[in-house]
Amino acid sequence: MKITIRLCLSAAMLGLPGLPMAQTPTQQIEPIFVPDTPITAVTIFGSLPKRPGTAVRRLDRNSAGSCAFSFTSYQDQIIDDYLDHFEGRGRSTDNTNMGADAPPGLGDRTEGFLDSSPYGSAAGGERLVTPAEDSTQTSAGCSQADRNFAAGRNYIARKDKTLDLAFAAYDAGDFPKALEAFKTSYSAIGYDEAALMLGNMYFYGQGAPRDTRQAITWYDKLADSRLNPSQYSPFDPKDPERASLRVQAQLRLARIYMAGYDVPKDPVKARQWYKAAAELNFVPARYVLARFYQSGYGSSKDIQEAVKLYTNAAEYAYVPAQLSLANLYYYGDEVKQDLPRAFAWYQQAAKQKKPQALYALALMFDQGQGVAADPAKALAFYKEAAVAGHPDAQNSLATYFYTGQIVSKNLQIARNLFQSAAMQSQPDAMVNLAAMLLKGEGAAADKPRNSDEDTVKAYVWLKLVAKLGRAPAASAAEKLETRLSDAQKAQAKRILTP
Template sequence: MKDRRTVCDNGRPSLKLAACSALALASLASLASLAPAGAAPAAAPPATPEISVVTVLGRMPARRAPELLRLDRASASSCAYDFSSAGDELIDSYLDSFHSSGRSGDFGEMGVSLEGEFVPNGTAFNDASPYGDASRDGPRLDGIDADGRGGACTQSAYNEAGARNQIARKDKTLDQAYAAYDARDYALALRTFKVSYNKVGWDEAALMLGSMYLAGQGTARDPKEAIAWYIKVAEARRLGTHYSRFNPSNPEYANPRIQSQLHLAQMYMEGVDVPRDPARARAWYQEAADLDHVPAMFTLARMLQSGYGGAKEPAKAAKLYAGAAKAGYLPAQYVMARLHQAGQLVPQDAQAAFDLFQQVAVNPRAGNRKIHAEFALAQAYDEGIGVKAEPTRALAFYKVAAVAGHAGAQNALATYFYKGEQVARDLPLARKLFLAAAVQGSDTAMSSAGAMLYLGEGGAKDPVQALAWLRLSAKLGNEQAANTARIVEKRMTPEDVARAEAVFKGGAK
């Protein structure tokens, strides 16, 4: 297996180490033209800043016209409409659309479909009729809802749903509240959101009230009141409006219930206006994860893996990571690649790691993870890990990652140019690359750069800078650099050693 970390081929002290001087970005960029024939360069979309915040909050979707609003199947909360898959066909059929005359969904009145096909008893419900579907008895759902209550849907449940839907269809208070908010009339917006919530119970209204109390918009800041409003939405038995679960393919599409849960999780995680409480934060992330919110699944997995906010649960963490990665969530794909690479939480699987790194590397939104993934792919092709060894492809990926500023890739690429493997030997470029990696903290690059500076390889001799880099590398635990530093120091004048010591102390701060 080739060692790309240093040009020294044995463990003996040697001055024949690869190294480099400070590398200008223009010099690095020129590497793209140095790819050997047949090399397959990796795609390099523009990098974006890496997101390090653990909480990912979505953006509210565009509001729909009231006459087109599809209310949630849980509008009637006195029976098992909530959380019961047995009610999906029934409720979805009558709440699918409200813009036609006197019907809801794909079914006409009296249990007959629009195509004239007979619909099984109870699957047609018209909220405009006196009792939903007056021609039929209400169906009974045998399931048990989330609160443990039986699944019988009584006539009063139909009455409640019909009345609430009729009110909601004609309600304009929510749009009026948003209009006032957009006009920055926060006092009016606050009052109107309250009217809207009291009239219809819109989750959006409660969410906005929580955020306004937290920000002090239209009222004095009141974190306790904000939390109370967030909890109204986060713990609401009725799920809300026409959108419910998080859609992994559209991360910006958000649900008021999940939004509230994430607000609460973030407040307790970071101690925003409340005492920091990791256990509560973890509980709220769990709530959001239970609704398939993928970023919440990822954050919860990190907490379960580390034991933050409760006991460590590695098996559950691995399952959440895998679920988020399968949904296409980039941070989870990267973490799963690392886990498979190291055999942590999951079995070691070089092929799975390689495949996941490939997915990250081609993602234009990967940011810094893209650079690390490209370096991982370069190592895989270089050493034949999870894929057949292909030095030309390894070199291509090293170049892309090096130009992007990855210290490991710069160090590996410098070794190629120092030794003349796959490329023509180029000591000045090797020296520049080693120094570029050294500046970023690579102890092996520091050692190689120090040797080249002392020997004058790829540029002028500079024993003072050489000894400073060697000592700094030794301080980071590089024994080879420590041995080389002792040899170099014996060949230097006391004055030069003192100057190197001053440089070292300045760089080691």
């Protein structure tokens, strides 16, 4: 958010042509999508539930050939059967929609089997479910032969050491050996880790010349393979970018096609891979998809779909989505303006100490937007955002200390805050700092007031603001330049053109 809320100090301080603040445009943009009834609070679900573990080893995507399924087929009973009996996490127990977020308490039933007892474990009280007992069994389902095959393969996988050897070679820096070892490992067992590592090594040219098409081939093997529930990405707001191996491959493919790494740029494919990652509960992908729909990247623009995706990601405490949603409601350019709802989403993002959200809350408390005006709360949020490094908040907080409003007047703190914000190219802070330098305000006790050095610095800051397109700053810099000596002009030039 880039809205400056306090009067720039320059006009009263510089003795130069006034530098008025830029005004917020008043032109209204007709909303494309009007959301439902405004709200003053929002719902946050918290972390996506992690699928419960079990002491019985889960069987992976290659467990049984006749149990193949389509990732996007949400109502196929063969999929349910495969997941229930081979993975222990079928949609019939977890949720009614693959890729949806199962609420806590669901998905606890485990119907896996020991690879040493494919017919059922008497000791564990487990027995084989026959087609007569389970209406989801079909002639094309997972037969006892499939279970026997899966058990044998799983036993081999537990004994296999090829993946360990491959990682050991990689960690030792022997990339050619690691490359071949990962290929052997994938050929033997079909490890997700091996496919991802091979894609990465070809993409970065480790152990072989860089080959993006080979990388895509290996990423595809994982990203588009038969799905097992371990490839879902449980979301944790404290570690939002954590992704399953399958999702990592999908994201790499999406980025390759977005950026056109050795392949033609393909927005449609990029969107498809982000959508695939989103269906595996990777919340950041839902946020990216929302941005696609908002901008029209890879498809026609659809603000309604963007709002739905932003909301979904925001409800799981994904801060970028919360901020984007809050901005939509705050500005009201593409949806109907709803300041209370914007305030609610900024408030959620602020709980994770996001500087932009802290500053937005300060602004809204300061101006009484979507909430009753409260100068004390505004100041508190300005302080939090300023400490977090937000340049607009630093500029606003500095004006409190400069004027002595609410807090005790302290020109040295004001100058330090203006300088911190100016170093981040905050234009109003740059002008305010120039004004204080010219008046010799806020200098350390052992420094002379209005020194030649400070005059040069003030001129430099005004020139830098002028480069940002502020015409009044350019005019002020020209007038100040007439006061500079040749030596000062030379010094300023050295600073501006190092």
